[in-house]
Amino acid sequence: MGKYSVLGGGGLMLLYKLLNPKNLFVTHNSALGKQVIAEEFKAAQASLGPFSYDAAGFLLTQELGTAYYAWGDLESVFGYKRDEYVTDEICLDLFFGNTSSLTLTESTLGWYQFLIKLQQHVPSISPDWQMIIAVPAFETRLILLFDKASRPQHQVEPLCYKE
Secondary structure (H helix, E strand, C coil), X not given: CHHHXXXXXXXXXXXXXXXXCCCCCCCCCCHHHXXXXXXXXXXXXXXXXXXXXXXXXXXXXXXXXXXXXXXXXXXXXXXXXXXXXXXEEEEEEEEECCXXXXXXXXXXXXXXXXXXXXXXXXXXXXXXXXXXXXXXXXXCCCEEEEECCCCCHHHHHHHHCCC
């Protein structure tokens, strides 16, 4: 009987916390909900995430360590979207001359600032590339956004995506 009274007491404590009048429940469509979403999006747009930048490249700190990537070593960039069943996720694959590569997604912290830096250092990438790959929905569309040697996609793709 003792263990049931402990469990019941724990349940009552959780119920009290949930029903506490100080709690505020917000929906996505309410004015406050829209404000919270807008503030979170603004913070995400300003965040550098795990990136730090200098004039020549960027440093990326991840779980496996830190790596430096030079803009001058960037050979090719592909953009695409991945079908995540309910939504799509926009992705970038960057290939560098030293045979290293990097995949970033719109879920990557610092994504928005990275896109700004990428556009500054590789201005030939169309600013509307994300809109181009967005259609049709739920279908992967791989597009060569940049190639240092100005090769067409059919030449670059097999070099970058070796099986």
